Amino acid sequence: MRLSVCHVLVLALSLVCQAHTQRSRSGNSRGSTRSNNRNNSRSSNNSNSSSSSSNSNNRNNGTRSNNFDGNIFLEKFGYLDDSPNHSHSPDTVKQAVIEFQRFNGLPVTGRMDKLTVTKMHQPRCGVPDVVKPNRRPQGLRRRGRNVPLAYNAPGYKWEQSQISYKISRYTRQLGGSTQTQAILKAFQKWSEVTPLTFRPGSSKVDIDIIFARREHGDGYGNSFDGKGGTLAHAFFPGRQDIAGDTHFDDDEEWTMGTQRGTNLEIVAAHEFGHALGLGHSSNPKALMAPFYQGYDPNFKLDQDDIRGIQSLYGMI
Ligand SMILES: [Ca+2]
Ligand SMILES: [Zn+2]
Ligand SMILES: [Zn+2]
DSSP states (O other): OTTTTSBBOOOOTTHHHHHHHHHTSTTOHHHHHHHHHHHHHHHHHHHHHHHHHHHHTTOOSSOEETTEEHHHHHHHTTSSOOOGGGOOOHHHHHHHHHHHHHHTTOOOOSSOOHHHHHHHHSOEESSOSSOOGGGSOHHHHHTOSOOOOBOSSOSOOOSSSEEEEEEEEOOSSSOHHHHHHHHHHHHHHHHTSSSOEEEEOSSSOSEEEEEEOSSOSSOGGGOOOSSSSEEEEEOOSSSSTTTTOEEEETTSOEESSSSSSEEHHHHHHHHHHHHHTOOOBSOTTSTTSSBOOOOOTTOOOOHHHHHHHHHHHOOO
8 A cells, every 4th residue: 555665564473363353354364364374384483493404404595504594584574485394495585585685675685695694683573574475465476576565554453542551561670660651652652643542451451561481372473582583572453352462572681761772662662553553664764664773762753654653543
């Protein structure tokens, strides 16, 4: 849709849950697709753990080195379809690498060069960047696989303008009021540019916030991965309980007001973008770009973020 290039869609985090989220939205087939994706990735991840070594010799696509499997990464974030043993033809992998490089503003070489591998190792959001190739509309597939499905937003939004939230599980790394402030300020980024308001709730809320480690109840495909890698993820709006929920990996070092660790307010603002319906942006300046950009005490929404959210909720 209009914003197109910038906001490529994302998908789903967890598709299992998302599936539920979206299924209630009648006529939306993307939701169920996502759930299939996620289920698949869960099973393929499992198969990998038992068979990756025996299969690595069969995989001659050059994305595997030093215990880092580029194919698993590319599958997780939507650039490759799920495959048993994460095996793909060299040409398929090349196209996926090209997509990843384009999306993330890297030189487009089609190879797992140093810049590309370094980028893949940076801390990032757990939500996929693009729709998996086999879920893309036929027209896009025919034109070549190096075309991510571009949206300025996945198309899910809250019907009400007052959104409720609560922090159900805090991290022990920061004081409670510090966390409350970080969350509040993160919401403000979005309420400053839309008619949305955010109110703390006590029981059933739209956006339920938790800190958790490893597997945390929303499917193995969403398990956190220890320090580094995935920092957090969030679910798109919808009618299911999990919709809008936002989870932070408690194995990260969460901080406020320092370059050290990972800034909670910035990551929360990014995740709330998803919880409100935005996908990832291929604009590296956007808050909704997939990788954590480091701490900036004066961080702001980019015009790209503002256009995205206003396309869903309008201006103030
Ligand atoms: Ca992590
Ligand atoms: Zn994200
Ligand atoms: Zn989760």
